[in-house]
Amino acid sequence: MPDRTCMYRYIVAYFLQNNKTRLALDFYLLSCLSVPEPSIAVSESVIIIPEVDSILLQCNLTSTYSAPQESYWMKNGEEILGTRSPNKNTEHRINRPRGDDAGVYMCVYNFDMAPPANATIEIKSAPMITGHKRSENKNEGDNGVLYCKSVGYPHPVWTWHKIDNSGIRDFDNSTGRFFISSRENYTELHIADLDINLDPGEYLCNASNIIGSYSEKSVLRVRSLLAPLWPLLGVLAEIIILVIIIVVYEKRKKPEDLQDGESTAVIVNFIWGVLVKL
């Protein structure tokens, strides 16, 4: 038996009591219009898996008072454009479903004389991480930020781990420098005051929901402030040695300058002559 929604009418009445006008609001059940609540038959919840080519969401409006004015689809609380139609049975097709097609879908019916009715279908999928920082290079003492973005429904639970030689392990926040902030599909790991001995390495962000889980690695490198000084000192040493060699060579060779220049000129010209003739 269909449910009944009774429409109540209310009247306002004034009456005299003790010679004073009083206001009374009374509700009178004047009529109980059998307005059956619309029932909508929906297709089942779907889980997106890679083999699925397309997904068809269907809503069939049964047992309703009047024909709907229009119907449309909403995804995650926002209307999907181009789905408005006056049909009782409405459907929405998703071709080649991907991770970001997951979410809460709703078919909504608008009536002339009745409140709108809707039904929800959930499309679930395992989370997939679509954006993350592959590597972060920071100086010692700076603040480092690693982030991960995902798509999928239901929204995943985020965890961060550090990978070292012994494998994946939770990092200890004893120094209090790590701070994780996570939203539905986004998480950030903040590390304050980078330490060159403890912090560099691979970090893992893990997103998991009821369907599955996914994780991605990011590499954190910490540059020492004194690191460029060593190559600089090396280059300076090389230059000083070269200059000393050149000056010493010149001082020692000066007496034989003319003969030296001549003999090397002869050798060089000979080589060039051979090359030119070739």
Next chain:
Amino acid sequence: MTNSKLKSKSQGNGVESPDGGWGWVLVVAMFVSTSLVFGLMRSLGVFFVEFVQYFEESAQAISWISSIGLAAQQFFSPLGAALCNAYNTRPVVMTGGFLSGLGLILASQATCLVHLYLTMGVISGLGWGLVFTPMVATVMANFTHRRALAVGLGFSSIGLSSFAFNPLFQLLVETYAWRGALLILGGLSLNIMACGALIRPECRSKGPAKLDSQSRLPCSDMLQRVSSYLEVSLLCERPYLTYTLGVTLFNFGYFVPYFHLVAHSRHVGFSEYGAAFIMSAAGVTDIFGRIVSGWFSDLGHFRVIHLLILWTVLAGVFIMLLPVSSLMGSYSALMVISLLYGFCSGALTSMVFAVVPMIMGVERMMGGLGLLQLIESCAGLLGTPLSGWLRDNTGNYVASFMVAGSFILLGSLTMTTLPHFFSCTDPPPPKRPVLIDNSDALRLELAQKNCCSSEMNHQAVEQTKR
């Protein structure tokens, strides 16, 4: 055949026509120092990306750094030349190397953009100006028959180092952050000091010859000395002025393809990598052009000035053909024209410097080159914004390439008005005008001989001691 001729010449008086020997060592020094000046300047693009991110300024504000550096290098060239005329070349080049390294090391500590302008722009630019012109002039002074080849070999370093420095700088920036990378670059730039140490001090006739021993006011004496160090007298000579005007017109058009070819290729519709590859290919033929044209002109079949006109006309024509070839939409046509353009532009660079001693004589080459750099810098500064303005107003690059090519052709036309242009052999190079009377000349000659001979006596004594 050339061996015996050169041997006999060098046996005569080794100072007049040097060729080879220590000159090749100087070519290596020029190779290294030019690559550290211009190759470094051209590869600073990697740092500019980092600067835009760090200082949060617009790309235009950041690009002023390299403009100031280039302008400073060209502006201080006459200063470098004058200092070499006054003192020896070696301390000037070593100072220039020190300043350029110092500028980069100080830039690594910059906290705002103005610091970068002052350190990387002014200080390093001053250092580069003190290095480039003296190095080129010294190499050219050390060669007579193989001058163009030596200069071509020296300049080929610019193309090669642009190739090598771009990935190297990228690696440095990634490993050490831009501050550390600038620090290391400053150290690398100090290698110019080692190059400068290779320049042997000579007994130059320049210093004493400038003195005017008549009783004159000290300030006008100083003024005269300074003006002769700067070779200001060259500005009164018609050949030099004509040549400078021609080179200035070249510079209006020369840099346009380097700045606009990539943008033009992408505008026509080629991919990013395709456009970048065209530039790289043009760079490779540029290197070949420099060496081959130097070698070819040294063979002596043609006069250097005629070869210069040949290469500049070809370069102008190819620049004008660049937009035409891409109008047809064919990538291979654009590539071929770019390769040919690269070759001609490298060839003309070698020739432009090789012609200089013909116009002004070997003794005045130093100051002449300095002034030339200063005057042509204006054209370089104006040429690229002009072509950018043309592009903004016409909507594509056709007009700017055409104008650039026509400037180069106009420069070639100007060169044809040089005296003795149409003769088949080189005229004798003009000597510096002599300002002093004979008695002084005799005294100065004796003084000069004493200077050189005292050194030789000292060395002879040293030798006998051993």
